[in-house]
Amino acid sequence: MQTVNINTSKKYNVYIDKSFDENFPNIIKETVFSKKILIVSDNTVKELYFDKVKSIFEGLGFEVFDFVFSSNEEQKTLSTIEKIYRTLFENNFTKGDTIVALGGGIVSDTAGFAGATFLRGINCIYFPTTLLSMVDACVGGKTAVNTYFGKNQIGVIRQPDAVFIATDTLSTLENREFSCGMAEIIKTAMIKSESLFELLETKDFEDIKEDVISQCIKIKASVVEEDEFDTSKRLILNFGHTIAHAIEKKSDYEIKHGEAVAIGMSLITKRAVKNGLCDEDTLIRLNMLLHKYSLSCGAVCPVTELLPYIKRDKKNYLDNIKIALCEKIGQGYVKDFSYNDFVSFLTE
Numbered sequence: 001m002q003t004v005n006i007n008t009s010k011k012y013n014v015y016i017d018k019s020f021d022e023n024f025p026n027i028i029k030e031t032v033f034s035k036k037i038l039i040v041s042d043n044t045v046k047e048l049y050f051d052k053v054k055s056i057f058e059g060l061g062f063e064v065f066d067f068v069f070s071s072n073e074e075q076k077t078l079s080t081i082e083k084i085y086r087t088l089f090e091n092n093f094t095k096g097d098t099i100v101a102l103g104g105g106i107v108s109d110t111a112g113f114a115g116a117t118f119l120r121g122i123n124c125i126y127f128p129t130t131l132l133s134m135v136d137a138c139v140g141g142k143t144a145v146n147t148y149f150g151k152n153q154i155g156v157i158r159q160p161d162a163v164f165i166a167t168d169t170l171s172t173l174e175n176r177e178f179s180c181g182m183a184e185i186i187k188t189a190m191i192k193s194e195s196l197f198e199l200l201e202t203k204d205f206e207d208i209k210e211d212v213i214s215q216c217i218k219i220k221a222s223v224v225e226e227d228e229f230d231t232s233k234r235l236i237l238n239f240g241h242t243i244a245h246a247i248e249k250k251s252d253y254e255i256k257h258g259e260a261v262a263i264g265m266s267l268i269t270k271r272a273v274k275n276g277l278c279d280e281d282t283l284i285r286l287n288m289l290l291h292k293y294s295l296s297c298g299a300v301c302p303v304t305e306l307l308p309y310i311k312r313d314k315k316n317y318l319d320n321i322k323i324a325l326c327e328k329i330g331q332g333y334v335k336d337f338s339y340n341d342f343v344s345f346l347t348e
């Protein structure tokens, strides 16, 4: 088992192990002190892993409740949050009790937001079960729900109390979801680590997965620790994301987050090459690595059709827009644009 310490305003650990039941029960016993827990999960994950996690908590003497929803972006909304609140109220949860998010990023973003706001915040621990949520969504404390106006538009930043990753849960993941996780891993390598990028280019993921997951978590943690509340340096984690969020919303979420991130990274890098801000070799290697993990980098629509969505992005502040770019592999940075300059950057 590996342990990664996260040194944000609230300090917590991410535990990475092969399975849920070997080392995690002892750690839970020592670190989770509530009486009741609410396991929030989705239909698919419930079938696969709920009984195992439930029996761990029951074996330790917790009273276990559950809230299960069909996790898709349409359900990642305030109306689901209200239903979670209702379950918590009806079962007399107190501030000392705990929410357990068991599932992918949709589950942890939703459960995390409910946990951050119920009674102004109760304990929250995450059991991520998708590759994407293991390497990205489970650390950093961003929680959010979608609105009619866009993705992740309502949320708070609040760190979880602990994260438990069992890598054997990846064995049941569909290929498409696996690729989505790879997109965030490639993003991490693009912005911060050429050695990780080379590892992904040369090795078989199956042989290096624990190492890759822990490297991604450490890199994300180091960025978040410097700018927990997302005012400057953290924006680098949004490499590819401004375009990705627009693509997701425009496709009515038919295109998944990771798939959109892949297209977004490729497109923004292509434009950076055109504007003399990145060399062509970086773009070629990026596109080849995306291809290796079955991620498309082709445009889904003319970029002008994405502009209305980009204008509404959370990273727009007044008329400015902050965009993460990579000068080379492993060297990401954030560049300020006026909105009009960014439109020219994308279209001319």
Ligand SMILES: NC(=O)c1ccc[n+]([C@@H]2O[C@H](COP(=O)([O-])OP(=O)(O)OC[C@H]3O[C@@H](n4cnc5c(N)ncnc54)[C@H](O)[C@@H]3O)[C@@H](O)[C@H]2O)c1
Binding pocket: 042, 043, 044, 045, 048, 071, 072, 073, 076, 103, 104, 105, 106, 107, 109, 129, 130, 131, 132, 133, 136, 137, 138, 139, 140, 141, 142, 143, 152, 169, 170, 171, 172, 173, 174, 177, 180, 257
């Ligand atoms: N908070 C953050 O910092 C952050 C970072 C990145 C992404 N996100 C958010 O995360 C969401 C995407 O997360 P995701 O990609 O994990 O998607 P997800 O939660 O929708 O999970 C994808 C699918 O995989 C299924 N699944 C989950 N675990 C499984 C397993 N082990 N075996 C088989 N099936 C399994 C789920 O039921 C679901 O159908 C987006 O909403 C995105 O905005 C948040």
Ligand SMILES: [Zn+2]
Binding pocket: 136, 184, 241, 257, 261
């Ligand atoms: Zn992302």
